[in-house]
Amino acid sequence: MDEKPKLAxxxxxxxxxxxxxxxxxxxxxxxxxxxxxxxARLRAGDRAAAAELVDAYxxxxxLFMRRLGHDRHASEDLTQEVFFGAWHHIGQLKDDxxxxxxxxxxxxxxxxxxxxxxxxxxxxxxxxxxxxAGSEAGPEKAGHQEQLELVRAAVAKLPVKLRETIVLHYxxxxxxxxxxxxxxxxxxxFKSRLNRALRxxxxxxx
Amino acid sequence: MEDKKVHExxxxxxxxxxxxxxxxxxxxxxxxxxxxxxxxxxGWDTVNIIIDLRLSKSVAAAAIIIAxxxxxxxxxxxxxxxxxLVQDSVxxxxxxxxxxxxxxxxxxxxxxxxGEDVKWYGDSIDTKDSRAVLMQQRLPDGxxxxxxxxxxxxxxxxxxxxxxxxRMLQGKAG
Numbered sequence: 132m133d134e135k136p137k138l139a140x141x142x143x144x145x146x147x148x149x150x151x152x153x154x155x156x157x158x159x160x161x162x163x164x165x166x167x168x169x170x171a172r173l174r175a176g177d178r179a180a181a182a183e184l185v186d187a188y189x190x191x192x193x194l195f196m197r198r199l200g201h202d203r204h205a206s207e208d209l210t211q212e213v214f215f216g217a218w219h220h221i222g223q224l225k226d227d228x229x230x231x232x233x234x235x236x237x238x239x240x241x242x243x244x245x246x247x248x249x250x251x252x253x254x255x256x257x258x259x260x261x262x263x264a265g266s267e268a269g270p271e272k273a274g275h276q277e278q279l280e281l282v283r284a285a286v287a288k289l290p291v292k293l294r295e296t297i298v299l300h301y302x303x304x305x306x307x308x309x310x311x312x313x314x315x316x317x318x319x320x321f322k323s324r325l326n327r328a329l330r331x332x333x334x335x336x337x
Numbered sequence: 338m339e340d341k342k343v344h345e346x347x348x349x350x351x352x353x354x355x356x357x358x359x360x361x362x363x364x365x366x367x368x369x370x371x372x373x374x375x376x377x378x379x380g381w382d383t384v385n386i387i388i389d390l391r392l393s394k395s396v397a398a399a400a401i402i403i404a405x406x407x408x409x410x411x412x413x414x415x416x417x418x419x420x421x422l423v424q425d426s427v428x429x430x431x432x433x434x435x436x437x438x439x440x441x442x443x444x445x446x447x448x449x450x451x452g453e454d455v456k457w458y459g460d461s462i463d464t465k466d467s468r469a470v471l472m473q474q475r476l477p478d479g480x481x482x483x484x485x486x487x488x489x490x491x492x493x494x495x496x497x498x499x500x501x502x503x504r505m506l507q508g509k510a511g
Contacts, residue, residue: 176374178405182367189363198354207362211447214366219440219488221374248476248492279353282346301344302351333343 168227176221184234185214192238198298199242200287209245213238235303235313239295246291278336285335293328300325368409371443372402438464438471441484445472462486462505469505473498 172180192213196206216237224233286297299310311321438459448455454475462469467487474482481498484490493501 173374178370178374178401181370181374185363185366185370189366190358193358193362194355197356198351203359207359208451210362211366211369212444215369215440215444215447218371218374218443248478248482278342278346279350282343283350283354286347286350297347298351301347302354304348304351329340329343332347333340336343 170224170227170230173221173224181218184217184230188234189214192234195235195238195298195303196242198302200291200294201242201245205245209238209241212241216241232309232312235299235305236315239299239313239315242295243291281336282332285332288335289328289331293324293331296321296325297328297332369443369447371439372405373439438486441471441488444484448474458502458505466505470501 167175169180169183173184189210193206193210196209197203201209213234217234220233220237224230286294289297295314296310299305299313300307303310305313307318307321307325311318314321316324442457442459445455445457445459456473457471458469458473459471462471464471464486467485468489469486470483471486472484474484476482476492480492480494482490482492483498483501
């Protein structure tokens with residue numbers, strides 16, 4: 132029977148797979164290193180751990196940027212910048228549970244800084260992502276697809292701050308507390324922005 | 338449209354809004370991991386790793402860094418020439434113990450590679466001065482983002498930049 136490859140033990144709240152480590156010397160040294168959480172190895176300045184972090188997160192961060200409305204080129208650049216920020220602020224990383232929030236907080240800051248610097252460019256790159264068709268059939272499918280397109284267009288037109296709340300809470304599937312932390316605002320402020328965003332969306336698609 | 342429906346559509350949108358990421362992006366990011374990651378206090382995590390590896394701290398650090406440099410240069414780093422290796426070694430020695438500067442330097446090289454209008458002042462400033470300007474990046478609107486030695490960033494106009502650079506030069510002359 133084929134054995135499924137084992138994933139390394141993950142702590143609760145850890146939302147990325149821990150990749151298998153290479154053992155260059157065959158001495159089992161990497162296996163020993165694997166005993167240490169990724170965050171600890173990052174704090175210790177381990178470059179292999181940094182590469183693991185990139186492997187686990189570059190795609191989600193890129194998609195996060197795309198969902199926030201950046202075009203492809205900008206999203207790639209901003210993904211690079213997120214990791215520059217991560218290398219610079221590695222000392223602030225507490226533990227593996229905080230890893231996800233820490234990296235997305237950097238990503239949200241990088242995105243906000245970009246919008247501030249390129250106000251004239253506040254484009255709706257989200258429109259450029261292909262929306263694959265769902266599994267529904269017939270007229271229902273067409274109607275549903277149309278509704279999705281409407282909502283997507285409405286999200287793309289939202290002001291950056293409101294769009295960010297929608298992306299964090301609905302598209303990245305984060306709780307209000309997590310999303311507020313990443314956005315760098317209080318939960319109450321986040322909820323209020325989210326309500327404004329939803330109101331605006333409903334008006335747009337009504 | 339009902340609230341519930343909007344919530345459902347948004348959740349579905351999040352699931353469907355996806356696209357393949359350009360192959361090679363991850364590798365590009367990995368190639369720009371600085372030689373020394375940012376400042377950290379050597380704590381029990383490091384000590385435990387070193388004890389487990391049964392290597393002295395300096396030997397372990399030297400082995401890891403040399404191996405990384407060699408690998409970087411051999412497998413598609415910033416150039417597989419001896420010159421590239423020498424350049425990396427010089428940078429490594431120069432910014433040894435200054436992880437913050439090393440991280441900004443990596444960013445500078447990346448921005449330069451991307452064709453941005455950037456200038457590096459790290460070679461001519463007093464790096465002990467945490468508010469000395471390490472790098473400047475010209476933005477499309479004519480303003481500048483400057484990065485200080487302590488890693489802080491500030492957006493300034495050309496006049497402010499001149500003032501800052503002037504003050505820095507005066508400090509050096511004084």
